[in-house]
Amino acid sequence: MGLSKSAAIVGAAESNEIGYPEVPKTSLELHIEAIKNVSIQTGIPISAIDGIFSAGMSSEIAEHLGIHPKYIDTTSVGGCSFEIHVHHALLAIFAGVIDVALVTHGQNGWSARRIGHGGGGGYGGAGITSPSVQMTIPYGFSGAPSHYSHVMVRHNHLYGSTPEDFANVAVVTRDWATLNPRAVMFSEETHEFGGKITTETVNNAPMISWPLTMLHCCLVTDHGGAVLIARPEIAKSLNTKPVWIAGAGENMSHSNMLEMGDFAATSAFASSKTAYEMAGLGPADMELALLYDSFTITPALTAEMVGLAPRGEGHLLWKEGHAAKGGRLPINTNGGGLSFNHSGMYGMQLLIEAYRQLSGTAEDGVNGIAGKQTNAATCIVNGTGGSLSTTGTLILVADD
């Protein structure tokens, strides 16, 4: 048997609260709530977990759970860490080292404003003494938006696209969010900027880093999530439906944006190539796409990289309605990092939505929330971390 489908995601759950909890939460609390929920969902006891994968917190979480995993991975390369964890878990299970892998996420992006971060991982970028930081720190860059804006400007220059074109990504993604009651931007009741929007709303929102207005940018929320991955014998013995890991790949083009060679390309080209080849599938086989949307430019550029659109035309998937409900390729059916939830790292939210749509659990509701948006049997998931730096791609397929 080959690597493809040698393990399956057998459950995916969130923390009890996500978004903007009334009582501030710690990152650890968000982790533990989600882990408990996925254990209940699958019937797999926490004591059966023998591999742990998290963005920077694996030893603390394993200790808190009182488990003694024999495979410990704490890869922390930004929002795509979780897709990369799935890749690593697949390899560890295929190699026979472990039977059950826990991939876990807890990040109090919102609560941290009141009680501090207390862990939660993040982008394992360079420190203050590194030469790359020395050569960028004097220039007033302020967080992710101040970097990603340069990429949209370059895309506009090369392909004649406009910021207004990318506003369509925000509008279509918001339409999906209005179908998801857990989405921060679900309605005007859940957020002052919530509910349906138009490209005009996006264009007229406060400017953050030209050409990115606030509504070109993702949310900052709390989120906990956990998935369990198991070898086929175990996956088939559970009451939950397996979602098979048909392909997985990871790659990186740079760490600091100073080293981004082509400002209109990402390593998703390489990571998706690895994943497609493992799966024996291609872009035309994908029936659902979950593409990391930290900013409107991110999923549009990623769509080009993973072969869902020609170079320079990624934004047209949204502008022409293909990514919307009823379109030929639904994209970001949960409402995305733009309008559903984005805790700083968004890769776990992608995994959970992929599991919900492919396993049929969205029909019954995970954590009580229904939201089956497609009948897709195949899904490409692509996470992006850092400053369009690192990517992880998964090709997931539903059980027969």
Next chain:
Amino acid sequence: MTYDKPVPTPSPLTKPFYDGLKEGKLMLPRCQDCNRVHWYPRYICPFCHSINIAWIQGSGEGRIHTFAVQHRASGGWAKEVPFVTAFIDLNEGDRMATVLRGIDPAVPSAINIGSKVRVEFEKAAQDIYIPFWRVVGD
């Protein structure tokens, strides 16, 4: 007026760069084996992995690769918003980050990718100068 924006801390690896800035020179690391200039300074050439790296004086000329207008910033930069950050393609090869001089941040449509820029130096602290790039042509 005191300089209130982030000031980098030179290390042995980057000291020749900062020494050059004090004398009004833009020093760049170049691999002595493959002759390619790289930016930022490294212990090893990222192109051929040679460790024979020497410093050369750059021309201080380049072109805008891409840019953005920052409307939010922290610390000393907060008082200067909006300002224009950019990545500069050096004439010698590879790329530098900067804040552009000689442009109007209120009119980004008048800023062009590919425009010629020239380096200038601003004193930030005792013995620390920082390079900024000014648009000087089309």
